[in-house]
Each structure stands twice: as C-alpha cells, then as structure tokens.
Amino acid sequence: MNEIISFYDVTVKIGQKTILSNIDFKLNRGDFILLIGANGSGKTTLLKTALGFIKPSFGSIIYKNEISGYKDIKNFCGYVPQRLDIDRYFPVIAEDVINFAKPEKNLLNYIIKEFRIKDIIRKPFGMLSGGERQKILLAMALSKKPDILLLDEPNLNLDINAYRDFLRCLLLIKKEFNPTILMVTHLISIIPKMVNRVFVIKDGRIIYKKAPYEIFKIKNIMEIIYG
Amino acid sequence: MDEVVLKSLLMAGLAGLSCGLTGVFIYLMNIPFIGVAIAHSAMAGGIWALIFNLPSKFLAFIASFLTAIFIGPITDRAKTNPNISLSIIFSFVMGIAFLGAGLLEGKNQLVTNFLWGNIFLSGWKDIFFHGVLVIFVIIFIIIFFRQFSVFLFNREIAATLGVNTGFILYFILFLIGIVVTLNLDIIGGLMLFALIITPPSIAYQFTFDLKKFFFISSLSGILGSTGGVILSFIFNLPVSATVVIFMSLLFFISTLFSPKRIRYGE
Numbered sequence: 001m002n003e004i005i006s007f008y009d010v011t012v013k014i015g016q017k018t019i020l021s022n023i024d025f026k027l028n029r030g031d032f033i034l035l036i037g038a039n040g041s042g043k044t045t046l047l048k049t050a051l052g053f054i055k056p057s058f059g060s061i062i063y064k065n066e067i068s069g070y071k072d073i074k075n076f077c078g079y080v081p082q083r084l085d086i087d088r089y090f091p092v093i094a095e096d097v098i099n100f101a102k103p104e105k106n107l108l109n110y111i112i113k114e115f116r117i118k119d120i121i122r123k124p125f126g127m128l129s130g131g132e133r134q135k136i137l138l139a140m141a142l143s144k145k146p147d148i149l150l151l152d153e154p155n156l157n158l159d160i161n162a163y164r165d166f167l168r169c170l171l172l173i174k175k176e177f178n179p180t181i182l183m184v185t186h187l188i189s190i191i192p193k194m195v196n197r198v199f200v201i202k203d204g205r206i207i208y209k210k211a212p213y214e215i216f217k218i219k220n221i222m223e224i225i226y227g
Numbered sequence: 228m229d230e231v232v233l234k235s236l237l238m239a240g241l242a243g244l245s246c247g248l249t250g251v252f253i254y255l256m257n258i259p260f261i262g263v264a265i266a267h268s269a270m271a272g273g274i275w276a277l278i279f280n281l282p283s284k285f286l287a288f289i290a291s292f293l294t295a296i297f298i299g300p301i302t303d304r305a306k307t308n309p310n311i312s313l314s315i316i317f318s319f320v321m322g323i324a325f326l327g328a329g330l331l332e333g334k335n336q337l338v339t340n341f342l343w344g345n346i347f348l349s350g351w352k353d354i355f356f357h358g359v360l361v362i363f364v365i366i367f368i369i370i371f372f373r374q375f376s377v378f379l380f381n382r383e384i385a386a387t388l389g390v391n392t393g394f395i396l397y398f399i400l401f402l403i404g405i406v407v408t409l410n411l412d413i414i415g416g417l418m419l420f421a422l423i424i425t426p427p428s429i430a431y432q433f434t435f436d437l438k439k440f441f442f443i444s445s446l447s448g449i450l451g452s453t454g455g456v457i458l459s460f461i462f463n464l465p466v467s468a469t470v471v472i473f474m475s476l477l478f479f480i481s482t483l484f485s486p487k488r489i490r491y492g493e
Contacts, residue, residue: 053383079387089431089487090255091440092380100377100388124435127491137384144388 002028003062004148004180005050005073010059012042012049012204019045020204023059027148032174032181032194034212037201038225043184044082046201047152050182051079073148078141078179082152084133088126094136095121103143111139115169131162135169142173149173151183155190167192188215188225200224231347232460238349239452239470241357242410246419247426247448248364249406251441252399254427255379260313261298262403262423267317268294269407270416271324273341278327283337288408294320295400324416344415344467346456357409364402368441371395376437418467422452425474432485451477 005027012020020042027033037043048054050061052074063073078101094117098108112118117139120132128136134154141149151170155163167190174181174194183192191198191212198215200208202224208215215221253262272290276283298313328338340348368375377385378395386392407419414422430443454477455470462469482488 051383051387053386074387075389077387079384081381081383084381086380088491089435090380091431091435091437092376093435096376096437097380100373100380100384102373140384141387 004029004031006062007050008060008062010049010056010061012045012054013057014054018204020049020056023049023206025199025206025209027180027182029147029180030178032192032196033183034191034195034198035182035184035201036186036188036198036225038186041201042204043186043201044152045204047150047182047184051077051150076147078144078146078149080134080137080141080149080151080154082156083130084137086126089124090126092125093121094123094125094128094132097125097136098140098143101140101143107143107145111142114172115139116165129162130157131159131165134158134162134166138166138169138173142177145177146179148180148182151181153184153186155185155187163187163190186225188221191215234349234351234354235346235456235460235466236453237354238346238357238413239456240449241354241361242346242413243422243426243448243450243452244445245357245361245364245406245448246410246414246422246452247445248361248368248441249399249403250423250425250427250448251430251444252375252379253403253423254431254444256399258310258313259420259424260310260317261295261400262407263420264298264313264317264320265291265294265400265403266407266411266416266419266423267324268320269404269411270341271320271327273411273416274324274327274331274338277331277337283341284408284411287341287411288404290320291404291407292401295404296397298400340412340415342415342417343465344411344413344418346413346466349413353413360405360409364406367398367402371398372438375399379437414470415467418471421471421474422448425451425471425478429478429481432481432487435487447474447477447481 003026007023007025010020010023011018023046035043035046045054049056050073098111103111112121115135117135120128125133125136154166158166171192171194173179195212198210198212199206208218253259269287269291273283273287276286294316298316331338374390374395377388377390378392382392410419410422426444426448429447430440433443434440451474452470455473456466458464458473459466459469
C-alpha cells in the first residue's frame with residue numbers, strides 16, 4: 001500500500017457556507033502535488049482539513065502507510081504556514097525555531113549547509129526577511145523527518161529570487177529524502193521540477209487533476225486562477 | 228528588621244516573581260485583556276464571597292478559573308477578535324464586582340483589600356503558600372519549556388510538532404487564575420494587572436532568548452515590587468500604587484536603554 005493520505009468525498013461547511021465540496025483524491029508516497037486556485041477557492045481550507053485543524057462535515061480522510069493506519073497526520077507531517085505574523089522583537093532566534101522540531105545533529109548540519117542559512121541562524125526570527133523566514137520554517141518542518149510536507153503558499157510576499165531560493169531548498173529535500181509534498185499556490189508561472197500532478201481548485205471543488213505539462217492546455221486556466 | 232517589613236518585602240518579592248513569570252504567557256500570547264478579565268473576576272468572586280460568608284480566596288479562584296475556561300474557547304476558536312470579546316467579559320465582571328461592593332454593608336475594609344490590596348496582612352502561612360506556588364510554577368515552566376516555547380511561537384506549528392495545544396492553553400489559563408487569586412488581596416484587583424504585564428514588557432526590551440526573557444521578567448517583577456514597597460515605607464505612601472508607579476518607571480527607563488532598539492536602530 002503506497003497511499004499516504006486519501007480524501008473520500010470530503011465536504012467542509014463553516015456555518016451555512018460550503019467551503020469544500022466532494023473533494024476526492026489520493027496522495028501516494030513520493031508524490032509532489034501542486035494545488036492551485038484563485039484566492040478564496042478553498043486551497044488553505046483543504047490543507048488545514050488534511051492537517052486535521054478543520055473537521056470534514058461529510059466524507060472521510062484516511063491516513064496510512066505500508067503497515068498501519070495513521071490516526072493523526074500531524075504526527076507525520078511537516079507544515080509550513082502561509083505566513084507568520086510575528087513581532088520583530090519576539091524572543092526567538094532562527095535556530096530556536098528549527099530546534100522546536102528536535103532535529104538530529106547531522107540533519108541540522110546538513111540543513112544549515114545546504115539551505116545556506118549559516119549567517120542567519122543566530123538572528124532573531126522576527127527580524128528575518130520573508131524568504132529567510134520561509135527557509136527557516138521549511139528547515140524546521142524537514143527537521144521532523146516528515147512523511148509528508150504541507151506547504152501553504154510559500155511564495156506569498158516573496159520576491160522572485162527569494163522564491164527561487166526556496167524552491168531550490170525544496171527540490172533538494174525532494175531529491176534527498178523524497179517526502180510526499182502537497183504545496184498550495186496561486187503562482188502558475190513557476191511549476192517546480194519534480195511536480196508530478198497539478199490539482200486545480202475552484203469554488204471549493206477540484207476541477208482538474210493533470211500532469212504539469214497538461215495544465216497550460218486548459219483553455220481558461222489563467223481565468224480560473226487569477227479570476 | 229521589623230517583622231511586618233520583612234514579611235511585606237518577602238511577600239512583595241514573591242508576588243512580583245509569580246506575576247512576572249505568568250505575565251510572560253499573557254504578553255507573548257498577546258492577550259493582555261485575559262489578565263485584566265481574570266483579575267477582575269477574581270475580585271468579583273472575592274467580594275461576593277463576603278456577601279454569602281463563604282471563603283473568599285476559594286470563590287475568587289473559582290470565579291477566575293471559570294472566567295479562564297469561558298475565555299479559552301473564545302480565544303481558541305477566535306471567531307471574533309479575542310480582545311473585543313475579552314473587553315466585554317471584563318466590563319461584565321467589573322459590573323458584578325461593583326454590584327457586590329454596593330450590596331455589602333459594614334465590610335468596607337475587606338472590599339478595599341480586594342480593590343487596592345493590603346500587603347501588611349500577609350502572614351507567614353501566606354508567604355509559605357505563595358513560595359510553594361512559585362516553586363511549582365518554575366518547575367512546570369522548566370518541564371514544559373519546549374511545549375510552551377513553540378505554543379507561544381505559533382499554535383498550528385505547535386500542533387504539528389506533537390504539542391497538545393488545548394492542554395497547554397488551559398494549563399496557562401489555570402496558572403494565571405491561581406496566581407491572580409493568590410495576589411488579589413496583596414496587590415488588589417485594580418493594580419494586579421500592572422504587576423502581570425509590566426515585567427514582561429521590560430524583558431521584551433532586553434532579549435531574544437525566551438529563557439532569559441522569563442528570567443528578566445521575574446527579576447523585574449521582584450525588583451519592581453520590593454522597590455515599590457521600600458519606597459512606600461520610606462515616604463509613607465500607599466503600597467500598591469507606589470509599586471505600580473515604580474514598576475512603570477522601570478519600564479520607561481528600560482525603553483530608553485533597550486539594547487534591542489539600540490542595536491537594531493529603532
């Protein structure tokens with residue numbers, strides 16, 4: 001059995017409003033899925049439902065590996081949130097953030113070297129740039145040696161160079177540790193290498209599941225994503 | 228040294244220490260109204276206990292803890308701005324407290340103690356209980372330091388790192404409830420909040436290290452409260468007000484010499 005997480009006809013309602021409708025997909029070990037859609041299409045809700053922060057109103061989510069069922073995906077995932085509204089003077093340095101995940105020493109050294117974060121590791125987290133923060137959060141998520149990485153719009157508020165640097169680290173991880181990755185974005189212009197499927201979400205429904213090269217063949221793709 | 232002075236100084240130091248430690252949570256969770264609401268509901272509980280001739284500290288704790296539990300789901304779910312909901316709760320418990328104060332007859336001194344505090348009433352038994360509480364708080368902070376750190380940093384990330392965020396939240400609220408109750412008739416419900424929020428505000432000027440943050444906040448709490456008590460003895464001033472003013476002065480001075488601001492040019 002190769003499935004990491006499966007959504008079966010998941011619907012999420014918040015109050016009277018339906019945020020996700022009949023979501024149905026499976027992520028296999030080693031998949032790198034890009035979930036794209038316009039603002040308010042349900043991308044972040046889907047990610048938070050996968051994480052267990054939001055309970056489905058209908059349908060079910062099954063987490064499993066080769067041996068046994070996962071009861072709580074939070075124990076097996078690394079999560080990089082959209083952004084952290086943290087005060088500049090918050091008493092935590094970048095190294096503390098990575099250490100929250102209790103990394104092994106060798107892994108920590110590897111991350112510091114390959115992510116090129118040696119110069120920022122002792123800096124206050126609140127003083128880092130958006131790109132540096134995202135790299136530190138990715139390093140923290142990876143330090144847990146997760147089976148699955150869930151990334152919520154890591155490109156938000158990053159300039160193109162910072163985002164490219166973030167993707168460089170992500171691809172490095174993918175090559176070295178091969179985790180399953182589910183990355184939410186509304187940026188279609190850069191589809192990272194190694195992405196094997198792209199899900200397009202609109203109004204809470206996944207309307208396309210395509211290979212990356214097929215995505216640009218969808219006639220109104222720009223309209224779907226950018227409105 | 229006079230025994231009353233000694234007991235007052237010891238109690239002031241312990242009050243400053245316990246408030247300085249728990250204040251770190253309130254400060255870094257960015258929910259200052261929680262401290263205010265809990266302090267005032269403890270005051271309401273204490274005053275209403277006097278009306279019904281019940282043990283005032285016990286009822287003060289129950290009231291503060293119930294408020295903490297009521298606040299928990301609101302901040303946890305955060306469907307409204309927590310500070311808005313909390314300011315409504317604060318007004319509500321303030322109303323209940325003053326309603327009780329208005330109904331009480333012939334116990335004005337006891338009501339005054341809850342409002343303004345009276346450090347001279349501290350006995351050795353009170354000092355002992357407060358000391359034990361402080362030791363427990365310190366032990367819990369040491370044991371759960373990683374969980375507290377990541378929880379204060381970001382609750383969602385904490386959940387993905389195996390921290391039981393619900394437990395930590397309610398535990399912190401429970402801790403605040405106990406500390407507020409024990410300090411209620413020492414500092415007084417009206418002044419207590421200053422003792423909770425000022426020490427971490429001072430610590431915030433000095434360090435990026437959470438361990439040092441706890442230490443500086445505790446130290447500021449002790450220095451501010453004992454310094455205030457000494458000044459009130461020397462100049463024969465009301466204790467609680469002097470403590471609060473002295474502690475606020477320490478805060479203003481700390482902002483002038485903040486190494487963080489000097490280093491980062493702000």
